[in-house]
Amino acid sequence: MKSSVITKVVENDLCIGCGLCVALCPHGVLSMRWNHYGEYNPVEVTPCTMECGLCLGVCPFTNPEENEDTIGRELYGGVSGIHHRSETGYYLASYVGYSENYRLTSASGGMATWILEALLSENVIDRVVCVIPTGDSKRLFDFQIFDTQDGVCTGAGSAYYPVEMSRVIRQILEVPGRYAITGLPCFLKAIRLAQKQNKKLRERVVITVGLTCGQLKSRHFTDYIASLAGVKEEVMAVCCRGKSSDHPASNFHYTFITADCREQRIFWEEGIAEAWTNRWFTLNACNYCDDVFAECADVTCMDAWLPDYSRDSRGTSLVLVRSPKVQSVIERGEGVCLDHISVDQVVKSQGGVLTVKWEHLAYRLNLYCKKGKKIPKKRVEPKSEGNPILRREVFLKEKMRTESREVWSNNAIDAERLQEIMRPYLWQLTAGRQISKIITFSIRILQYIQGKIRGEYHG
Incomplete structure (x- = not known):
């Protein structure tokens, strides 16, 4: 039997649904589809006869020769002033704070959105790849490419919902330019593996912005939370990280917008936490993830889940930098309120996720x-x-x-x-x-x- 991403990954329930195998398949035999569980998987649309193995080479869960340590060492090991610890991987500096413009519209302190905007405005990149709401009830979020700051702003906030990258990666391969990509740890690892296989991707993806992650949920998780909130109509849009001035940042809320334009809201402590922390609707591939801090990313942004910050309803970001180019942009930045913070505190902020992973x-x-x-x-x-x-x-x-x-x-x-x-x-x-x-x-x-x-x- 041939060895492919279908037989070795999908059939063993190891697929995270990133879509890199589909994007890079040189014969175009793969496509991303929803499976029975509300998760993205590649499927063969025509039989694979070449068996080139490229699909397995870019999979973040099956490449035995490469892990976050080996990839990180190659990317950042030679950077002047770089440090390393097992929990975070490589790092140059760590910050805590927020963006004055994007704090209230973002999941935490708005620093990921600010960094992307700054990279565009300083001409470090030409385009940004990020996740935005679609307005499509069958696919509530998707990756899109933007070349303006206004476009980047539409990607502010979190999306606890499956997304896949096959279409935007193909666009990057077709359209020259310097791209920044946001993504979860496993998605960015897949991109790094793909860059080793593809020169265009290596040259065009010049910045990666990571988001810390505890687990990825199926789309049925969103269906469950909608049911829990009492939503009866078709959901057309959802805000996964709404903020309320009378609640701490940790007690955020989901807001569902239905086909008849009604809004219904449910808070984290009203049942979302129970499903999230007990791993309901979590993908099986997440059971094998050991990367919390997106170690393959040039910069990683996360919530400041620390006593001094988590009570502030407006949200606060922690930023872990590995790239000197990104660090220079941050240090020159205007419109941000940032302080240095010890990496020990950064690690402490994600203590619960580290225990699980x-x-x-x-x-x-x-x-x-x-x-x-x-x-x-x-x-x-x-x-x-x-x-x-x-x-x-x-x-x-x-x-x-x-x-x-x-x-x-x-x-x-x-x-x-x-x-x-x-x-x-x-x-x-x-x-x-x-x-x-x-x-x-x-x-x-x-x-x-x-x-x-x-x-x-x-x-």
């Missing part, structure tokens, strides 16, 4: 190996988890991930029914956490008593 990943890899699943080579080694409560938590979240995916796809149920199905798993999670707290408290009490006894003995 490093500690939990080690156990997931071990679990999947035992089940005989095909797993990609990662920088984290498979390891048996010694803590039975944590082991149970990882197991339960994986059950919820797979069951939400299957149940919603097969039955087209509503939010209330899915919550009912998930309730036993949530009860078990809560019980495990309570037991863990009791054990931790008991250990601390015991250590305190032992310390007192030792102190009295020595006294």
Whole structure:
């Protein structure tokens, strides 16, 4: 049997849906389509007879020779003043702050939008590739190419929704120019792998802007949240990160706009958090990701999830820079309020995601190996988890991930029914956490008593 992105990636449920394989296929036999689970996958529209292997070479989850360390070293290892740590990859500098113009219309502090605008205005790039709303109910968001600052502004905000890059990558290959691309860690890794294979892409994509990522959701996640919000009509648009002055930045809201022009809103703490943190509708490929900080990107932007900033409803950005060219633009920047911040604080801001992508990943890899699943080579080694409560938590979240995916796809149920199905798993999670707290408290009490006894003995 031939080895292709279909047989090795899609059939093993390892596809993240980036679309680079489709864009670079020299024979045009692939196309991106929605699968049964509301995820993008490549499909063969005509039989592949050449078996050139290019589709596998650009896949971010199957190339065993390249990872974020090797790619990062080649890109940034020789940069003067560069630093490296395992969590972030390479970095030159780190900042905290916001854009005065884009703060309120962006997901966090608006720095990603400001950086793209500044790159355009300073003639570092000619065009920007970013995700924007489409107004199409069957595909709510998509990548688009812009050459004006007004166009870039339409891409402000987050899109917790599947998108794929095949069309815009083909446009880049057809139209000369200097491009900046925004993307999630796995998408930018795919672009870096593709640049090794394609000279035009290597020359034309001159800046990559990364966004930190915990997981990618299927489009059924948006359907679920809409149902949870009480939306009955067809959804034509959604804002995934709305801000309210009477809520902290962490309690953002979704706003759905329906075909009859009605708006309905639901906040993070009203049920979105439950589905997000318990990995409902998460793609299986995300189970194998060990990159939090988009280590292949020239600059990475993220929320400042730190006590000093997260209570500000307007949002605040953290910026991790790897490219001297981008750093120069930031240092010259006007209309931004930025301070230097230690990389330790940057790492701390994403502590929860790091736990999932490093500690939990080690156990997931071990679990999947035992089940005989095909797993990609990662920088984290498979390891048996010694803590039975944590082991149970990882197991339960994986059950919820797979069951939400299957149940919603097969039955087209509503939010209330899915919550009912998930309730036993949530009860078990809560019980495990309570037991863990009791054990931790008991250990601390015991250590305190032992310390007192030792102190009295020595006294």
